[in-house]
Amino acid sequence: MRILVFSDIHSNRQALEAVMQKETAFDALVFAGDVVDYGTDPVFTVDFFRSFKGCHHVVRGNHDDHLINVYRTGEWMRAKGKDFKWIHHNCRLLSNEQVDFLDSLPLHVSFSADGYGYLVQHQYDEKYGIIESPYAFDNYWNEHWHGDGDISLGRRMIFGHSHRQCVHVLQGDRLWLNPGSASYRRPDDPDKNAQYMIIDNGNIEFRSCPYDRSIQRAEAEKYRVSGEMMDTEIQDFMFFFGDAKTSRDPLF
Numbered sequence: 001m002r003i004l005v006f007s008d009i010h011s012n013r014q015a016l017e018a019v020m021q022k023e024t025a026f027d028a029l030v031f032a033g034d035v036v037d038y039g040t041d042p043v044f045t046v047d048f049f050r051s052f053k054g055c056h057h058v059v060r061g062n063h064d065d066h067l068i069n070v071y072r073t074g075e076w077m078r079a080k081g082k083d084f085k086w087i088h089h090n091c092r093l094l095s096n097e098q099v100d101f102l103d104s105l106p107l108h109v110s111f112s113a114d115g116y117g118y119l120v121q122h123q124y125d126e127k128y129g130i131i132e133s134p135y136a137f138d139n140y141w142n143e144h145w146h147g148d149g150d151i152s153l154g155r156r157m158i159f160g161h162s163h164r165q166c167v168h169v170l171q172g173d174r175l176w177l178n179p180g181s182a183s184y185r186r187p188d189d190p191d192k193n194a195q196y197m198i199i200d201n202g203n204i205e206f207r208s209c210p211y212d213r214s215i216q217r218a219e220a221e222k223y224r225v226s227g228e229m230m231d232t233e234i235q236d237f238m239f240f241f242g243d244a245k246t247s248r249d250p251l252f
């Protein structure tokens with residue numbers, strides 16, 4: 001089985017399109033959470049998962065939960081001028097049905113393929129914690145794994161959230177996988193490409209591809225000019241998706 005694994009697309013239409021145009025042959029799709037926020041096109045990213053017809057395993061991330069909360073409390077309608085954030089922008093564009101879809105996504109998904117068990121979720125704890133001991137791995141696995149099938153070759157947890165592409169090898173048959181973010185990097189990684197992972201018959205391969213960032217930048221520029229976004233929001237955006245060296249580079 002060939003599995004396309006990606007995470008943290010964060011409303012980035014152009015990155016999602018680039019990955020899907022490059023990877024046209026796969027048997028299952030895994031997405032480890034954060035469909036929305038920070039990017040400019042949540043409608044496209046939400047509807048991509050809503051309408052995906054093939055085998056897929058998709059979980060909810062903390063930004064998805066945040067959007068659901070801000071949307072349903074109506075907070076997004078009360079944000080004005082310099083209080084306006086990308087989460088409000090995302091809420092403004094989405095419908096009740098799209099938010100209900102995000103809310104319907106599970107926090108954990110289990111499945112097996114080619115002799116391996118996979119347990120998918122967005123994050124391990126409230127911050128950016130990782131599992132470093134076999135004991136903690138087994139506890140977490142036993143609590144959340146509900147799959148069946150042959151997993152004699154190993155147990156693999158897939159996490160998103162950190163936006164850092166990595167595999168952690170723990171003692172025995174235990175792996176922690178993160179495909180990175182298909183959308184944007186953390187400050188310690190200046191790479192602007194869309195990162196993801198292919199697992200082909202159990203073999204793990206990190207991949208990435210470039211995408212056109214100019215469309216999102218033009219949209220962000222619109223909000224900067226209109227004064228609708230906080231300067232810090234625009235600074236984050238210019239670092240995540242533009243060419244700013246830090247998330248606090250001056251805007252002028």
Ligand SMILES: [Fe+2]
Pocket residue numbers: 008010034061063161162163
């Ligand atoms: Fe994220």
Ligand SMILES: [Fe+2]
Pocket residue numbers: 034061062063122123160161162
């Ligand atoms: Fe996250």
